[in-house]
Amino acid sequence: MTRFAFLLLISIALSSQAVANNWNNKSSSKANEPSFSKFIYGEEIGKPGCFHHRDVPEDTAKRYAEFLSYEDAKKVVGFDWMDDHSKNSTSLNVTHENISKPSRHLFALSQTAAATSEDALIQKAIQLAVELAETETLLNTPSLNELKGSQCYDGNGNTKAYCAFHVVQFAAQFAGNYYVSLSFLLPYMTDNQKEIVISYSESLFEKFVRPINQSLQKNSEQFSQMANMSLAVLYYAYITEDQKLAQKTFNKTFSNIDAVFLEDGYILGSSFRGVRGFWYHTYGTNGAMAVVHIANAWGVNIPQNIFAKVKKSSELINLGIADIDKFHERKSPTGKQKNASYNPADARFHVHQLAIAIDQLSQVTVGVDLNVEADKVYMQKRRSEYPNDWTIGFNPQCVGS
Numbered sequence: 289m290t291r292f293a294f295l296l297l298i299s300i301a302l303s304s305q306a307v308a309n310n311w312n313n314k315s316s317s318k319a320n321e322p323s324f325s326k327f328i329y330g331e332e333i334g335k336p337g338c339f340h341h342r343d344v345p346e347d348t349a350k351r352y353a354e355f356l357s358y359e360d361a362k363k364v365v366g367f368d369w370m371d372d373h374s375k376n377s378t379s380l381n382v383t384h385e386n387i388s389k390p391s392r393h394l395f396a397l398s399q400t401a402a403a404t405s406e407d408a409l410i411q412k413a414i415q416l417a418v419e420l421a422e423t424e425t426l427l428n429t430p431s432l433n434e435l436k437g438s439q440c441y442d443g444n445g446n447t448k449a450y451c452a453f454h455v456v457q458f459a460a461q462f463a464g465n466y467y468v469s470l471s472f473l474l475p476y477m478t479d480n481q482k483e484i485v486i487s488y489s490e491s492l493f494e495k496f497v498r499p500i501n502q503s504l505q506k507n508s509e510q511f512s513q514m515a516n517m518s519l520a521v522l523y524y525a526y527i528t529e530d531q532k533l534a535q536k537t538f539n540k541t542f543s544n545i546d547a548v549f550l551e552d553g554y555i556l557g558s559s560f561r562g563v564r565g566f567w568y569h570t571y572g573t574n575g576a577m578a579v580v581h582i583a584n585a586w587g588v589n590i591p592q593n594i595f596a597k598v599k600k601s602s603e604l605i606n607l608g609i610a611d612i613d614k615f616h617e618r619k620s621p622t623g624k625q626k627n628a629s630y631n632p633a634d635a636r637f638h639v640h641q642l643a644i645a646i647d648q649l650s651q652v653t654v655g656v657d658l659n660v661e662a663d664k665v666y667m668q669k670r671r672s673e674y675p676n677d678w679t680i681g682f683n684p685q686c687v688g689s
Contacts, residue, residue, distance in 0.1 A: 334683075339675035361391075396676065418481055463496055562629045573602055577653045602650045639658075
């Protein structure tokens with residue numbers, strides 16, 4: 289055995305023991321008040337270029353951020369998301385690239401600026417963050433109250449039906465991603481700049497994030513992107529230094545996970561969504577693992593049963609990769625879902641491509657090694673979704689071990 293291989297085995301063993309100890313030590317049924325980490329997802333921000341699908345030199349990462357990421361990120365300034373969604377999306381398929389791609393590149397730009405401490409890059413990122421705020425980007429999107437009465441899938445499985453709920457849900461997701469990028473830049477902003485971006489953040493929070501989060505947690509029928517938008521609430525709490533809001537949100541989110549994650553790891557409303565059940569299962573599990581990671585980073589107690597359920601859901605991903613038919617043998621305890629397609633033409637039998645580093649996140653949070661290399665479709669698709677995981681707001685490749 290080589291020295292490198294020996295050290296690698298020791299590292300893996302110590303990492304697994306740390307995960308186990310973390311679980312065993314966190315048995316409280318209630319979350320304690322968090323202690324915010326230096327960066328939003330931990331004590332380390334990650335090296336420049338950590339968001340790439342392969343290792344790149346720092347100079348390459350800086351050029352990527354300064355030019356490509358900046359140009360892509362600024363495309364969302366003043367964008368009309370409501371108009372775009374009404375023309376291009378259905379209940380089954382949401383065309384969100386015009387807001388998600390710029391958000392992902394804003395992360396790359398802001399993370400690189402803070403990781404390098406390069407003033408010119410920092411000022412460029414700040415300028416864009418402030419411009420998004422001053423143009424009130426996406427705030428012309430209707431609120432959840434304004435769109436009441438419209439049912440996704442027409443309430444009866446119509447995959448081509450318009451889904452107004454998605455308009456607000458994805459606006460809230462945009463907000464959550466903005467908060468993460470903003471967190472890197474706030475230490476470098478003037479008081480006036482901070483006032484502008486925090487005011488904008490609050491408007492996004494009150495119009496989209498809070499209502500969507502409350503709606504999804506109240507219904508307890510699924511576990512969708514950003515952990516039913518709990519991650520967006522937590523990120524807002526971080527940038528506004530509101531520890532009480534974070535503590536309250538963790539408690540509600542743990543209760544939400546307990547309600548929808550079954551003992552065997554399947555997720556109500558996600559794992560059973562017809563021919564895309566496995567795809568949505570990985571989507572939901574990815575969000576739950578992100579909650580566990582943020583809780584760990586902020587020193588928050590995680591109930592043992594919550595950790596166990598999330599770990600079991602992660603283990604089920606390997607089952608789906610190895611044998612998709614076996615994964616789908618489990619019948620929904622609530623019967624056939626109406627927010628799903630059962631048409632084989634609509635099938636997604638792979639890990640969700642937006643969860644670009646779900647394998648890294650699984651290792652770090654629950655100690656489960658995912659065999660994603662065996663999922664050839666996922667491995668191919670995820671490369672086009674970098675530089676950030678828009679469904680959780682950060683790239684797990686940047687969080688360290």
